[in-house]
Amino acid sequence: GDGVPPVGVCPAGDLDRVRAxxxxxxxxxxxxxxIADNQNSLKVGLRxxxxxxxxxxxxxxxxxxxxxxxxxVVHARGSAAHGYFESYQDLSPITRAxxxxxxxxxxPVFVRFSTVAGERGSADTVRDVRGFAVKFYTDEGNWDxxxxxxxxxxxxxxxxxxxxxxxxxxxxxxxxxxAASAHDTFWDFVTLMPESTHMLMWHMSDRAIPRSYRxxxxxxxxxxxxxxxxxxxxxxxxxxxxxxxTHSLVWDxxxxxxxxxxxxxxxxxWEAIEAGAYPEWELGLQIFTExxxxxxxxxxxxxxxxxxxxxxxxxxxGKLILNRNxxxxxxxxxxxxxxxxxxxxxIDFTNDPLLQxxxxxxxxxxxxxxxxxxxxxxxxxxxxxxxxxxxxxxMHRQAVHRGRVSYEPNSLGGGCPFQAGMAGFTTARSxxxxxxxxxxxxxxxxxxxxxxxxxxxxxxxxxAEQAHIVNAYRFELTKVQTPAIRLRLxxxxxxxxxxxxxxxxxxxxxxxxxxxxxxxxxxxxxxxxSPALSLLSR
Ligand code: HEM
Numbered sequence: 309g310d311g312v313p314p315v316g317v318c319p320a321g322d323l324d325r326v327r328a329x330x331x332x333x334x335x336x337x338x339x340x341x342x343i344a345d346n347q348n349s350l351k352v353g354l355r356x357x358x359x360x361x362x363x364x365x366x367x368x369x370x371x372x373x374x375x376x377x378x379x380x381v382v383h384a385r386g387s388a389a390h391g392y393f394e395s396y397q398d399l400s401p402i403t404r405a406x407x408x409x410x411x412x413x414x415x416p417v418f419v420r421f422s423t424v425a426g427e428r429g430s431a432d433t434v435r436d437v438r439g440f441a442v443k444f445y446t447d448e449g450n451w452d453x454x455x456x457x458x459x460x461x462x463x464x465x466x467x468x469x470x471x472x473x474x475x476x477x478x479x480x481x482x483x484x485x486x487a488a489s490a491h492d493t494f495w496d497f498v499t500l501m502p503e504s505t506h507m508l509m510w511h512m513s514d515r516a517i518p519r520s521y522r523x524x525x526x527x528x529x530x531x532x533x534x535x536x537x538x539x540x541x542x543x544x545x546x547x548x549x550x551x552x553x554t555h556s557l558v559w560d561x562x563x564x565x566x567x568x569x570x571x572x573x574x575x576x577x578w579e580a581i582e583a584g585a586y587p588e589w590e591l592g593l594q595i596f597t598e599x600x601x602x603x604x605x606x607x608x609x610x611x612x613x614x615x616x617x618x619x620x621x622x623x624x625x626g627k628l629i630l631n632r633n634x635x636x637x638x639x640x641x642x643x644x645x646x647x648x649x650x651x652x653x654x655i656d657f658t659n660d661p662l663l664q665x666x667x668x669x670x671x672x673x674x675x676x677x678x679x680x681x682x683x684x685x686x687x688x689x690x691x692x693x694x695x696x697x698x699x700x701x702x703m704h705r706q707a708v709h710r711g712r713v714s715y716e717p718n719s720l721g722g723g724c725p726f727q728a729g730m731a732g733f734t735t736a737r738s739x740x741x742x743x744x745x746x747x748x749x750x751x752x753x754x755x756x757x758x759x760x761x762x763x764x765x766x767x768x769x770x771x772a773e774q775a776h777i778v779n780a781y782r783f784e785l786t787k788v789q790t791p792a793i794r795l796r797l798x799x800x801x802x803x804x805x806x807x808x809x810x811x812x813x814x815x816x817x818x819x820x821x822x823x824x825x826x827x828x829x830x831x832x833x834x835x836x837x838s839p840a841l842s843l844l845s846r
Contacts, residue, residue: 405654440526466665
């Protein structure tokens with residue numbers, strides 16, 4: 309009654325209007341015409357040719373011929389589930405985003421987990437980054453938090469994304485290898501992009517072979533803004549922490565499972581939900597001001613950097629529970645369209661140049677993947693919040709708009725939608741003076757420190773975990789045929805830690821070459837804790 313969905317409610321409930329159940333029903337064509345014989349085509353005599361007029365056969369075959377749609381250009385392999393997010397408290401002092409409006413408030417979600425590089429039918433347990441994409445069906449429209457299971461990324465600028473993906477996908481002449489990373493083109497590219505050093509450490513760590521989707525962390529990766537009703541904003545990093553703990557496979561297990569059960573993660577998620585063991589994550593926020601960020605020894609707009617928890621603690625603000633499997637993989641998991649541009653009042657972007665490019669990419673790719681501009685009407689993508697605007701027509705339009713007016717302003721429409729004019733939506737005020745600047749292709753100076761946080765990650769690992777990282781690099785490099793690429797990687801690792809570089813080199817029978825020259829006089833950061841913002845109290 310008060311807008312709080314009861315336990316178990318999910319957008320799946322709203323999908324009931326489109327659910328189809330053919331059990332015990334008469335077989336028909338797509339026009340609803342009864343089909344008497346579904347075994348035999350219409351022939352000119354029992355041994356004669358098939359008649360062109362057999363519209364039943366033709367409809368059936370034609371539909372089948374067009375059953376496949378393009379797979380996602382990345383993250384093609386995935387599995388998803390319905391559930392809800394429940395806020396622990398009223399966060400309105402820092403954000404007016406609807407899911408955080410009250411303690412106990414529930415917002416329906418649909419969550420899709422994925423690998424990045426493999427094709428739609430590829431194996432689950434390959435060494436790869438995992439996607440962790442959450443669609444919140446909020447009272448004020450859909451908010452998509454399109455994250456990964458690692459808190460940083462390979463590149464700093466969207467300009468490099470097509471290059472990164474071209475290097476990691478199977479090589480274009482023979483379409484090998486299918487596994488995520490073990491080939492020359494990937495290692496060629498990343499060793500020429502020292503900014504990927506930190507992400508590579510995560511990628512070679514146990515994080516890249518999770519035990520299950522249920523035991524993965526998720527991260528928004530970029531710095532976002534939270535905005536309150538007055539338009540005041542703070543910076544924010546999003547963290548999903550699995551209540552069952554973060555667990556990984558070891559490489560030997562992962563490699564065997566690839567063969568024994570390529571659906572290992574998909575099966576695990578499905579079976580857990582069927583059994584009522586609902587997977588659960590806690591949402592944590594790192595919240596900091598622009599003034600704090602200005603004092604950090606790294607740039608918060610750089611997606612190759614974390615904000616260490618020593619600097620800004622992660623504060624739990626709610627939980628995510630997945631409690632219902634999709635009814636139809638294609639209709640829901642395949643057709644769902646996540647998009648970083650889908651924000652709601654109370655959430656805003658920052659100028660992170662990787663995020664800025666993503667804001668363009670998702671809608672653009674989905675126009676071709678899902679066929680036109682009306683895929684927001686596909687039931688899994690449709691918001692629960694009402695939609696009213698003057699956008700019209702396009703392929704496969706579902707809505708039937710009435711009246712003569714599809715423009716604004718107008719004096720004829722009577723019931724024409726009006727603009728909302730609200731504070732706190734893409735009107736975030738910066739607390740810092742912003743001097744006018746010229747257009748420039750380049751990057752800020754702090755983006756040039758590629759190694760400090762890679763080292764921070766290395767020293768945070770236990771000896772067993774460090775050994776796994778060394779072994780992963782060794783395995784990967786034994787697959788790389790070009791000697792210069794191996795040496796380049798070793799000189800990159802020499803900037804991270806001598807023991808790491810030495811360990812990898814030994815496994816390959818190589819000497820560690822001199823460290824890769826630093827991109828600039830990169831500053832040597834010193835991590836000084838700053839007081840946590842006490843905006844949140846529990
Ligand atoms: C999927 C582009 C970086 C997470 C996709 C898709 C594209 C894309 C085109 C396919 C979408 C679809 O067909 O529905 C980009 C670009 C990036 C970028 C241009 C950088 C400039 C990232 C980063 C993350 C990420 C940094 C994590 C924070 C995801 C996830 C999916 C995805 C989770 C799968 C969504 C799903 O489950 O359907 N990306 N991406 N991407 N991306 Fe990115």
